[in-house]
Structure formats: structure tokens, C-alpha cells
Amino acid sequence: MGLLCLALLFISVHCWPICGLSRDDIAAADTEALYHVLEVEIDATKRQLKLYQHKADLLNAIIKRIQSRHNTMHSADFSASSTATQRRRSRSRESPQIVSDWFEPQGTFRLSNGRVLTHLISFRPNTSPVGRRARRKPNTDDEPPLQFLVVLDRNSTVMSLFHPTTFVLMWQHALDLRSPSGANDFKVADMYFVSDRSAHMAILSTSGDLVLFKLRLWHNRRIVAGDPRRLKPLRELEESYLQCPTGQDSLHALNTPQPPWMQLSISTLTAPGKYLHVDVERVFGATLNHEWQYGRGKVAVVPLHYRVLVVAVDSSGGHLSFFHGDNGSFIEDIHTQISSHDGNVVQLEPIQSSRGLVALATQRQMLFVDATAPQSVPVVCKAPGRHTFSSVATDPLRPTIMYAGTSTGRAVVYKLHNLGVWRQRSEGEARSPVVCTLVDQLMPRRPQLPAYYDNLPAIVQTLPGFLILGTGSRLVLYQLSGSSEEVQPTYLSERSIDDSFALELDGLSARYPQMLGISAAKDLITHSTGFAVLVADANGSHRLDIYESRIPPPGTNLDLSWIRVPAMMICALAAMFWQQKGRLANSAGGKVPSMKLSWQVC
Structure with missing residues (x-):
């Protein structure tokens, strides 16, 4: 048995390289x-x-x-x-840092529901303050508020005015609008407010009903803003004159009890110094062509030096209607060359300092209309490439510069050439062609981390000397130039409206706030509130972010107001001297050849 084991061991050792692989392999x-x-x-x-x-x-x-x-x-x-004077101080413009250097966040106004139209409206005072101290007075209870947050319910047409900083309800008015035909309910499609020599508010319904109101702001029993002339004197109105007339000229009283702010608005019940009343007078009402759709229609009021015009456009942007703002008489209808591929109307915006030009923007192109003699301007600004227009703003000082927000979160700048020459031509002269050129494009410089913001529409709005671009959660501030050669705005700063850090860390699974609109003041010297941003929150609610203007009032290094009293005293002494000299000459039998020198000096 032992020999057998040794034989098997010998065979396995010597035959392993032949039957298998080696250890090296x-x-x-x-x-x-x-x-x-x-x-x-x-x-x-x-x-x-x-x-x-x-x-x-x-x-x-x-x-x-x-x-x-x-x-x-x-x-x-x-x-x-800090104090109010320190908060409004001017920082160095050579090294801009934050938006708060120019516009400081003041507060947030929460809206009860999304079926309302909300804007920041600013009344132009009838008497402009004179002097450096009067330009920027501290806010006291005795001074009238000139800015309000107007909230108009689309269904009930109840207008509420809130204070822009304290958010206190200052005034509420039931417009009580009804469709003249009575077939459809009056649902508000668009609202436009303007305050120039007079304050007007135009409302367009989804069924094509147009109503124009004239507003007056009373404070301490005097009109501080608005046209003091009325179509019907107050003494001819009933005690319920606070309600707007329905139909033609009849007054309508609410069946429900009047709220306290309307009961206390009667002059015999108000305390001196706290009387605030907003007089809403209906100027006219008109019904547009029912063949056109006005579900997304727009309305605008064009104030001129001697009259007021009202312009309404349907949802497609193909039909414009013009009315006199004084008596509501119809002027003319204009049919534009807009096809179904151009999309719905985006905005109807009067061009400031242009004496009657109105910009009409659809999703694919921008048209221009001369409202003084209703006619279309032969020029079209088309949206570049795959972009579509989402908002339009005009330059406050240069009527040939236009800013348009696009659907891709950018803003484009257009310039109109030969516009003034075309408007000043006579009938016999050859018309110079008006040309629209794309000058520049604007976008936020700081990237937005969530990809959700990449394809959100951009909102543009202009203020005196500034341009605001809002896209997604970014608010970008630019400075405008007053020169006609320098068209490109100057970048100042930008900030985010989203204060929640968790939204940035949650990734794409979370919803983010989105800007829906920007309403701004027309005068940053008279009005303290600069602009308001309408934001849709992640939970579906809406809010208004208020920004206070920190622009210092313009001053002069040479103040000559002190010389008025000494000059008047010198003129009085000179007049007394010449009178005394004349009396002495008359008593002596002589005459002074001229005594007008003293009046010329004074």
C-alpha cells in the first residue's frame, strides 16, 4: 500500500506540467x-x-x-x-454694489386672491413744490399721500386703494360696472391709470365694454391732484355721490351698509387734517365691436397738451379703436397687418415725450400708431430668432428707444430711425422710410442655479433715468443715458427676490417664485416709492414687493434765494427816491424827463 502511494505521488509531480498550466502562467x-x-x-x-x-x-x-x-x-x-436723510443719501456711482444703493426694499403686500389687477399708481400734484426743502418734505400726517396700491377685483369691480408703505386701506370704491347689453357680466380684462394734468383710469371688459373715469384726490377739503373741473357740479349730486353712476347718468346706491371709510368721507363728519377723499367721476362708456375678442385685450390713455385720447385693442392686436377722452366720441378704427402667426397682444404702451405715439406689441412683432391723427407708422420691430415678446417699455426721455422683454429671459433694445422726419413731413413731400434696428440685448450677469429659470419671460419697466429687468428671481438695474448717441444702458447691479435658501438647495423638485409684472412711479422726486414688483410665490399666492427710491433730489451749488428780500428793498428805496425827486422837481417848476428807470431796475 505504501509503494502504491509513492507511485501516485511520483506520477502527479512529473506529469503536472504536461496535463495543466505551470505556476508562472x-x-x-x-x-x-x-x-x-x-x-x-x-x-x-x-x-x-x-x-x-x-x-x-x-x-x-x-x-x-x-x-x-x-x-x-x-x-x-x-x-x-439711520435717519430719513441718511437713508436717502447718495453713494458713489463709480463702484456700484447693491440695488439698495438706489432702491431699498420697503415691504411686502400680500394679495388675498389672484383674480385681481394690482398696480402702483402715482398722482401728479396740481402744485409742484418749489425750493430744495419743499422738494423732499418728510412724510407727516398732514401731507396728502400721492401714491397708492390699487387692487381692482375683476368680477365685482370693487377698487381698493392701500398705502404703499403701511399697507393701510385708505379708500374703497364700488365702481358697480354693468354691461350695457346686459347679456354678459362685466369682467375686467385690463386697466390703465395715468396722472398728468388730470388723472384718468380706463377699464376694458372681456366682452368689449370700455369705461373711462376721471379721478380727483381730495385732502383737507382741497383738490391736491386731478382736474378740478367736473362734468356735473357736486351740488347737483345726491348724498351718495361717492358711488359711480351706472347706465347713462343715474346714480346707484349700494344695498349693503356703507363701510366706515365711506361714511366718514362726508365733509361734515370728518376731522380737520385727516380728510381724504377720492372722487371718481365717470366720463363715458362705450361698447366695442362684438365680432372681435377682448378676453386678453388692452387699453391705454394717451394724455396730450389739449386733449385726452383712449385707445383699445382686441386680443389679437389687429383692431384698434380710438375715442375722445373728454366726451367719449368715437374717432376711428384702425386695422393692423397682424396675422395669426404673430400671437396674442402683449402690451399697449404710450410712448412718453412723443406727443401721441403708441407702441403695440404682440408675441412676434412690435407696431407703432400715431394717435393724434390715427394712422399706423410704416415700421415693424420683429422679435429676433426664437424669441417672443413678453413685455415692452419706452424710454422716458428718448421716444425712439424701445425696450422689450423676451420669453428667454433677456431684454432687447430697439432704435427707430427717421421717426421725427416722418411725422413732420407735409402731404406733398416724399416720406422718408422709418427703420427699426436691433441695438443691444440685456440679461442678468449672475447665473441662476435652478434650470427652472432658464426659459421664464422677462419683464421690463422704465423709470426716470433707470431701466429695470426682471426675469425669474433676478432683478437687474440699469442706468439710462440722456444722450441720443449712447443707446446701450449701463449695468448697475442686480439682486434676487427669493430670500429662501432652501429653494436653492432642494434642486429641481421645488417650485420657485416668478415675476409677473413691474409698476413704477413716473417721478422719483415727487414720489418716494420707486416701483412695485408683482411676484407669484411657490405656493400659488401673489405678493407685491415695494421698493423705496433713494435717489437724492437735484440740487444746485449756487443758491440765490437769499437775494430776493434785499433786491426788493433796494427796488423800494429806488422808487421812493425817484418819487421824492419828482415831487421836488414839480414844486420847483421843472420836470424829470423819464421816471421809468426805477421800474426797469426793479
Whole structure:
């Protein structure tokens, strides 16, 4: 048995290289497999390091944004503790840092529902203040508020006016609008307010009903804003004159009890110094052609030096109607060359300082109409490439510069050439062609982390000397130039309207707030509130973010107001001297050849 075991051991040792692989071959195969596994692990580690580096870059960007936002909040808290004069001081314009240097966030006004139209309206005072101190008076209870947040219910047509900083309900008025035909309910499609020499508010319904109101702001029993002339004297009205007339000229009293602010608005019941009344007078009502659709129609009021015009456009932007704002008489209808491919109407905006030009923007092109002699201007500004227009703003000082927000979150700048020459031509002269050129495009410089903001529409709005661009959660501020050669706006700063850091860290699973509109003041010297931003929150509610203007009033280095009293005293002494000299000459029998020198000197 032992010999058998030794024989088997001898055979296995000497026959192993013949029957199988050698030990060296096995070691080489194992080494190659190990190298392959190590290479795979190294590649996976490199890819993982790249992912970690990308995450680190994102976290560093978020940390920088949080730090900058913290600095902004700290700066705002510090400035809020200072006095009113210090809060409105002017910082260096050579090195802009934050939007709060020009416009400081003041507060947030929450809306009860989304079926309302909300704007910041600013009344132009009838008597402009004179002097440096009168330009910027401190806000006291005795001074009338000239700015309000107007909230108009689309269904009930109840208009509420709130204070822009304290959000206190200042006035509420039931317009009580009814469709003249009675077939359809009056649902508001658009509203437009303007305050120039007189304050007007035009309302367009979804069924094509147009109504124009004239507003007057009373304070301490005097009219501080609006046209003091009425179509019907107050003494001819009933005690319920606070309600607007329905139909033609009849008055309508509400069946429900009047709220306290309307009961206390009678002059015999109000305390001196706290009397505030908004007189709403209906000028006219008109019904447009029912063949046209006005569900998304727009309305605008064009104030001129000697009259007021009202312009309404249907949802497609193909039909414009013009009315006299004084008596409501119909002027003319204009049919524009707009096809179904151009989309719905986006905005109807009067061009400031243009003496009657109106810009009509659809999703694909922008047209212009001369409202003084209703006719279309032969020029079209088309949206570039795949962009579509989402909003339009006009330059306050240069009527040939237009700003348009696009659906891709950018703003484009257009310039009209030969517009003034075309308007000043006579009938016999050859008309110079009006040309629209694309000058520049604007967009936020700081990237927005969520990809949700990439394709949101841009909102543009102009203020005296400034341009505001809102897209997604970014609010960008530009400075406008008064020169006709320098068309491009100057970038100042930008900020985010989203104060929640969690939305940035949650990724694409969360919803983000979105800007819906911007309403601004027309005069940053008279009005303290600069603009208001309408925002749709992530939960579906709406809010208004109020921004206070920190633009200092314009001053002069040479103040000559002190010389008025000494000059008057010198003129009085000179007149007394010449009178006394004349009496002495008459008593002596002589005459003074001329005594007009003293009056010329004075």
C-alpha cells in the first residue's frame, strides 16, 4: 500500500506540467486580472472625484450667494436704523454694489386672491413744490399721500386703494360696472391709470365694454391732484355721490351698509387734517365691436397738451379703436397687418415725450400708431430668432428707444430711425422710410442655479433715468443715458427676490417664485416709492414687493434765494427816491424827463 502511494505521488509531480498550466502562467494571469480591476477602480475614482469637484463648485457658489445676501440684509438693517436723510443719501456711482444703493426694499403686500389687477399708481400734484426743502418734505400726517396700491377685483369691480408703505386701506370704491347689453357680466380684462394734468383710469371688459373715469384726490377739503373741473357740479349730486353712476347718468346706491371709510368721507363728519377723499367721476362708456375678442385685450390713455385720447385693442392686436377722452366720441378704427402667426397682444404702451405715439406689441412683432391723427407708422420691430415678446417699455426721455422683454429671459433694445422726419413731413413731400434696428440685448450677469429659470419671460419697466429687468428671481438695474448717441444702458447691479435658501438647495423638485409684472412711479422726486414688483410665490399666492427710491433730489451749488428780500428793498428805496425827486422837481417848476428807470431796475 505504501509503494502504491509513492507511485501516485511520483506520477502527479512529473506529469503536472504536461496535463495543466505551470505556476508562472497562473501568476501572470492573476496579475493581469488584478491590473484590470485596479484600472477600473482608478477610472471610477477619477469620475467620482470629478463629481465631488462639481458639487464643491456648486456649494461654493451657493455659499458666496448666501454671504452676499447676508451682507445685503446687514446693509439694509443698518440703513433702516439711520435717519430719513441718511437713508436717502447718495453713494458713489463709480463702484456700484447693491440695488439698495438706489432702491431699498420697503415691504411686502400680500394679495388675498389672484383674480385681481394690482398696480402702483402715482398722482401728479396740481402744485409742484418749489425750493430744495419743499422738494423732499418728510412724510407727516398732514401731507396728502400721492401714491397708492390699487387692487381692482375683476368680477365685482370693487377698487381698493392701500398705502404703499403701511399697507393701510385708505379708500374703497364700488365702481358697480354693468354691461350695457346686459347679456354678459362685466369682467375686467385690463386697466390703465395715468396722472398728468388730470388723472384718468380706463377699464376694458372681456366682452368689449370700455369705461373711462376721471379721478380727483381730495385732502383737507382741497383738490391736491386731478382736474378740478367736473362734468356735473357736486351740488347737483345726491348724498351718495361717492358711488359711480351706472347706465347713462343715474346714480346707484349700494344695498349693503356703507363701510366706515365711506361714511366718514362726508365733509361734515370728518376731522380737520385727516380728510381724504377720492372722487371718481365717470366720463363715458362705450361698447366695442362684438365680432372681435377682448378676453386678453388692452387699453391705454394717451394724455396730450389739449386733449385726452383712449385707445383699445382686441386680443389679437389687429383692431384698434380710438375715442375722445373728454366726451367719449368715437374717432376711428384702425386695422393692423397682424396675422395669426404673430400671437396674442402683449402690451399697449404710450410712448412718453412723443406727443401721441403708441407702441403695440404682440408675441412676434412690435407696431407703432400715431394717435393724434390715427394712422399706423410704416415700421415693424420683429422679435429676433426664437424669441417672443413678453413685455415692452419706452424710454422716458428718448421716444425712439424701445425696450422689450423676451420669453428667454433677456431684454432687447430697439432704435427707430427717421421717426421725427416722418411725422413732420407735409402731404406733398416724399416720406422718408422709418427703420427699426436691433441695438443691444440685456440679461442678468449672475447665473441662476435652478434650470427652472432658464426659459421664464422677462419683464421690463422704465423709470426716470433707470431701466429695470426682471426675469425669474433676478432683478437687474440699469442706468439710462440722456444722450441720443449712447443707446446701450449701463449695468448697475442686480439682486434676487427669493430670500429662501432652501429653494436653492432642494434642486429641481421645488417650485420657485416668478415675476409677473413691474409698476413704477413716473417721478422719483415727487414720489418716494420707486416701483412695485408683482411676484407669484411657490405656493400659488401673489405678493407685491415695494421698493423705496433713494435717489437724492437735484440740487444746485449756487443758491440765490437769499437775494430776493434785499433786491426788493433796494427796488423800494429806488422808487421812493425817484418819487421824492419828482415831487421836488414839480414844486420847483421843472420836470424829470423819464421816471421809468426805477421800474426797469426793479
